[in-house]
Amino acid sequence: MNDDEVLVSLREALRSAAPEVKASLTMDSTLADLGIDSIAALEMAGHLENKLSIHFPDDELAQINSIRDFVVLVRRSVPGASP
Amino acid sequence: VTVSRALRDKTYRAYMEFFDLAERKRRWNPFRDIPFDEIDRSKNSEDDAICLETFCGVELYVPDYTANGFNLTRPVFGHAWFQANWGYEESKHALAFRQYLILSGLRTEDEYDAFEQKIIGQVWNLPFTTRRQMTCYGALQEAATFLIYQAQRERAEAGGNHVLDTLFGLISRDEAAHAAFYRQVLEYELEEDREGALRDLAHVVFNFKMPGVGLIPEYDDRLRVNGVGVTPQHFLQRGIFPLLKKVGTSRAELVAALDRARPHAGPAAIAI
Numbered sequence: 001m002n003d004d005e006v007l008v009s010l011r012e013a014l015r016s017a018a019p020e021v022k023a024s025l026t027m028d029s030t031l032a033d034l035g036i037d038s039i040a041a042l043e044m045a046g047h048l049e050n051k052l053s054i055h056f057p058d059d060e061l062a063q064i065n066s067i068r069d070f071v072v073l074v075r076r077s078v079p080g081a082s083p
Numbered sequence: 084v085t086v087s088r089a090l091r092d093k094t095y096r097a098y099m100e101f102f103d104l105a106e107r108k109r110r111w112n113p114f115r116d117i118p119f120d121e122i123d124r125s126k127n128s129e130d131d132a133i134c135l136e137t138f139c140g141v142e143l144y145v146p147d148y149t150a151n152g153f154n155l156t157r158p159v160f161g162h163a164w165f166q167a168n169w170g171y172e173e174s175k176h177a178l179a180f181r182q183y184l185i186l187s188g189l190r191t192e193d194e195y196d197a198f199e200q201k202i203i204g205q206v207w208n209l210p211f212t213t214r215r216q217m218t219c220y221g222a223l224q225e226a227a228t229f230l231i232y233q234a235q236r237e238r239a240e241a242g243g244n245h246v247l248d249t250l251f252g253l254i255s256r257d258e259a260a261h262a263a264f265y266r267q268v269l270e271y272e273l274e275e276d277r278e279g280a281l282r283d284l285a286h287v288v289f290n291f292k293m294p295g296v297g298l299i300p301e302y303d304d305r306l307r308v309n310g311v312g313v314t315p316q317h318f319l320q321r322g323i324f325p326l327l328k329k330v331g332t333s334r335a336e337l338v339a340a341l342d343r344a345r346p347h348a349g350p351a352a353i354a355i
Contacts, residue, residue: 039288039289039315039323040289042319042323042337043341046334046338047338050338050339058319059320062316062324
């Protein structure tokens, strides 16, 4: 799974968790840029976990501040993907 | 709203345990148990004043919290009586903050009075509408408040301010007890109606705001002062995740409950 594929999944998760967010999601977006905090990001994480059948450790999820952090976490969590 | 006998009985027992423990181990007197006469003014700063004033302001809405709380919980005596004790303890917190602000010289009596008048010029309304949702809110909000006061205590201890260390030690212990009561009642609610309680918990987690938001004057500016609030990350790690674990659920279950509760759009209509 490459970064672009993860970004597509993240955009879907954002649409589902926060449909009111209009800002476009890029690798360099911070959660603050998108107008969400890490609690709202929980919901995004839940959608990603369901879709990709992965599990994020709670303590790592709590540290997420940006989309890049999310991408790194997803890639680390997908079996066989390079971190 | 009908509340089952089982839930009423369990909540009553939880209240009795809360009250018994409070009477035996947790009662304190703001005039005797905090050594205000040992305040060292050189250890105070304007940041301390803003923190204390903000905390005091939040506690000053006790009349609104209790009025709303009583109306919501009156069908469940254990919960309503808890509200009475909770209000007593929170009012004591406001008194302790007020004493420190004035006796330390961080605020004059006139400045404090002006602040208090601004506070009572606003009314706190319930952020959620049902007793069960407010139980979820209580569990989260008390946990967040405990984390904030605990950090203040650590800061006071590190700075050698033993008066504030004592004050925050007493108050944060109360907040921990309040959080534990709400958590216990939430567990009972989950036993009673897991799907409904999870739906409420998810709704509250994803729409949570601290009570001072929109009420305390210059709240956003105050949040920039270190220690006034808790970061979402810290709240997640030390507040939300432990709560979910304690009541026997998970992030995944919470998100699934939220999804099920959401009205889903049907298939897109075909233009004809």
